[in-house]
Amino acid sequence: MLRWTITFIIIAIIAGILGFGGIAGAAAGIAKILFFIFIVLFIVSLIMGRRKS
Template structure:
């Protein structure tokens, strides 16, 4: 999932350098959304792992 964040971030930077403001903004927003989804899923996975480890 972080690969997609990096891809959209690179697309946003390249589009910004070339002057495509709308595309750069959209790609940056998509990268932010995917990054926050990754953080939430990571936190859920970490909490689940800690809870399972505590039951043994």
């Protein structure tokens, strides 16, 4: 999931440089959402991993 976040950030940067503001904004928004989902899943997996020990 972090790989997808980085991909969308790169797309947003390239689109922003080339002047495609709408695409850059959409890609940045998707990247932000994916990043927060990644963080939540990472924290949940850390908590669940500690419970089993």
